[in-house]
Amino acid sequence: MNKLFKTFYLIGFITPSSMAYAYDVNEQFSVNGYMSQGVMYTPDNTFLGMDDISFDVRGLGLNANYEVNDRLRLSGHVLVKKAGDVMDGDPKLHFLLADYLFHTSAEGDLGVRLGRVQNQYGIYNATRFVPNTRPGIIVPSSVYYDASFRELMMSTDGVNLYGRTNNDLGSFELNVYAGTREVENEAFELFIFKKKTPGDFKESAIRGLKLDFIPNSEHDLVFNYSMVNFNSDLENTPTFTEDQITAAQSLIADDPRIRSNYVTSFDTDILIHLFSMQYGVDNWLLTAEYARAHSEFTDVEILYDEKPSQSFDSEAYYLQAEYLGWHDVTVYARLDYMYLDTDDRDGQTAYSEGRLPVNYMSYGRGQTIGVRWFILPDLTLSAQYSLNEGTAWLPPSPGVKPAQFVENWSWSSVRLTYEF
Amino acid sequence: MDLNKFYSIIVVCTILLFGSNQVVADVQVIAHPSVNIDSLSQRDLSRIYVNQMKFWSDQNRLTVFSHSTKSPILREFSVAKLRMQPHQLSRVWKRLTFSGTGRAPVMVKTEKEMLQKIISTPGSIGYVLDTVNVDNVSLKKIDIQQ
Numbered sequence: 001m002n003k004l005f006k007t008f009y010l011i012g013f014i015t016p017s018s019m020a021y022a023y024d025v026n027e028q029f030s031v032n033g034y035m036s037q038g039v040m041y042t043p044d045n046t047f048l049g050m051d052d053i054s055f056d057v058r059g060l061g062l063n064a065n066y067e068v069n070d071r072l073r074l075s076g077h078v079l080v081k082k083a084g085d086v087m088d089g090d091p092k093l094h095f096l097l098a099d100y101l102f103h104t105s106a107e108g109d110l111g112v113r114l115g116r117v118q119n120q121y122g123i124y125n126a127t128r129f130v131p132n133t134r135p136g137i138i139v140p141s142s143v144y145y146d147a148s149f150r151e152l153m154m155s156t157d158g159v160n161l162y163g164r165t166n167n168d169l170g171s172f173e174l175n176v177y178a179g180t181r182e183v184e185n186e187a188f189e190l191f192i193f194k195k196k197t198p199g200d201f202k203e204s205a206i207r208g209l210k211l212d213f214i215p216n217s218e219h220d221l222v223f224n225y226s227m228v229n230f231n232s233d234l235e236n237t238p239t240f241t242e243d244q245i246t247a248a249q250s251l252i253a254d255d256p257r258i259r260s261n262y263v264t265s266f267d268t269d270i271l272i273h274l275f276s277m278q279y280g281v282d283n284w285l286l287t288a289e290y291a292r293a294h295s296e297f298t299d300v301e302i303l304y305d306e307k308p309s310q311s312f313d314s315e316a317y318y319l320q321a322e323y324l325g326w327h328d329v330t331v332y333a334r335l336d337y338m339y340l341d342t343d344d345r346d347g348q349t350a351y352s353e354g355r356l357p358v359n360y361m362s363y364g365r366g367q368t369i370g371v372r373w374f375i376l377p378d379l380t381l382s383a384q385y386s387l388n389e390g391t392a393w394l395p396p397s398p399g400v401k402p403a404q405f406v407e408n409w410s411w412s413s414v415r416l417t418y419e420f
Numbered sequence: 421m422d423l424n425k426f427y428s429i430i431v432v433c434t435i436l437l438f439g440s441n442q443v444v445a446d447v448q449v450i451a452h453p454s455v456n457i458d459s460l461s462q463r464d465l466s467r468i469y470v471n472q473m474k475f476w477s478d479q480n481r482l483t484v485f486s487h488s489t490k491s492p493i494l495r496e497f498s499v500a501k502l503r504m505q506p507h508q509l510s511r512v513w514k515r516l517t518f519s520g521t522g523r524a525p526v527m528v529k530t531e532k533e534m535l536q537k538i539i540s541t542p543g544s545i546g547y548v549l550d551t552v553n554v555d556n557v558s559l560k561k562i563d564i565q566q
Contacts, residue, residue: 027483
């Protein structure tokens with residue numbers, strides 16, 4: 001696979017920029033794509049399995065869109081992403097859908113999408129892996145949950161109903177979607193238990209909606225509200241004999257931190273509300289998003305012994321300013337904040353009760369600056385520097401225990417992207 | 421190095437880096453003769469270019485043509501007619517394309533190609549510079565009301 005990936009790269013990066021016009025095969029059929037190669041510098045913490053300087057960051061996306069007739073459209077996207085030891089570089093079907101527009105008029109549209117559909121969440125989620133659809137190299141760390149439910153946030157196998165209406169106030173658009181999604185890696189499990197356990201989360205039910213409001217304004221102004229709900233049960237849990245239970249109980253009594261090794265039943269229900277705003281005035285684009293998540297763990301059994309349900313609320317938000325006034329260069333700055341438990345913002349209670357290996361896993365505060373240079377119409381160079389306190393949004397890395405991460409850490413990255 | 425010299429170097433570097441602003445003439449919005457309107461509000465034109473209006477009021481299908489993202493003609497069109505930063509417009513198009521929720525306009529390379537595409541595509545809309553004479557070609561000029 002890596003050979004094929006490298007061949008694509010060579011073809012892509014030596015192709016002249018006139019290729020940029022090749023994607024509109026005709027008015028009904030278009031093919032688009034991008035490829036990127038980055039370098040990551042992580043001097044403090046292992047980031048996505050990468051240490052210090054790594055060139056092991058690359059991506060390739062291919063997208064096709066075919067309008068069968070005035071009402072029916074087919075669209076698909078294949079994504080190949082390699083990032084350290086965490087993203088393996090195997091091709092993944094990002095989405096593949098049929099979009100049927102069953103009503104349209106000057107006042108609005110009504111339609112349905114079926115297949116693997118994109119989750120509509122906030123300003124950047126629908127294109128979270130597509131370079132240059134946001135100011136930075138990755139989406140804002142706080143509200144997009146990169147460290148925990150990245151795959152679940154991407155797309156859903158199911159249905160997406162959408163409607164849009166225009167009136168004197170502005171334009172309103174509603175997307176409602178529901179379905180399921182395979183849990184592809186261990187990040188979700190590590191987010192819940194803070195360590196690998198014998199059971200697996202294999203699939204999650206997903207339900208969500210997004211309401212956009214674009215007022216009739218002099219300026220470029222967008223408000224939206226998103227809601228998404230994940231529901232997943234732990235599967236393949238271990239079985240224990242009476243003797244094993246007795247032995248395990250004494251081990252847990254000695255060290256309560258190992259009790260997640262003996263979970264025999266566990267259901268999760270996570271509900272996230274996100275409020276977003278984007279305001280473009282003159283050459284500035286200001287963006288703010290605020291997320292509130294409620295996590296509930298029910299049907300919890302350890303060694304078949306039922307335990308009380310647990311719930312907690314998380315909070316995350318960011319403020320971002322971009323300057324877009326130059327032709328070839330854009331710059332931005334952002335402040336991110338995240339608190340995994342609003343009743344225990346510094347994580348000290350969870351740490352003292354043995355629920356967290358270190359208290360600073362429970363929060364994240366970050367400052368980011370970045371720049372993008374449009375070298376050619378389709379060739380861009382992006383750079384980003386982030387300085388962080390707390391590891392709430394630091395993705396888990398294989399073989400690294402959360403306690404090995406340091407509290408104050410930075411990372412920077414430069415990425416070259418070619419789009420066609 | 422004195423401070424004035426330092427500032428002069430900074431100014432020259434800034435102009436060299438970012439000073440590729442090409443001033444272009446105004447743009448005019450044009451459409452295929454089958455389009456049965458003579459004027460559009462700025463809001464409706466914006467909706468057309470961000471794929472929120474896909475049909476004309478007579479239910480004829482809309483086909484949208486545009487110059488590519490780095491064209492100075494698109495820049496002028498985006499700022500003057502859509503009141504949107506070209507970088508932001510480009511991001512909206514990428515979001516439509518790569519999220520499977522819509523499609524960006526069909527891109528053309530030249531003014532000549534823009535005219536040819538519009539003349540040959542019923543229900544189409546596009547734009548050219550004001551300096552392009554469209555009086556003798558079979559297409560319609562659309563007045564944009566701010």
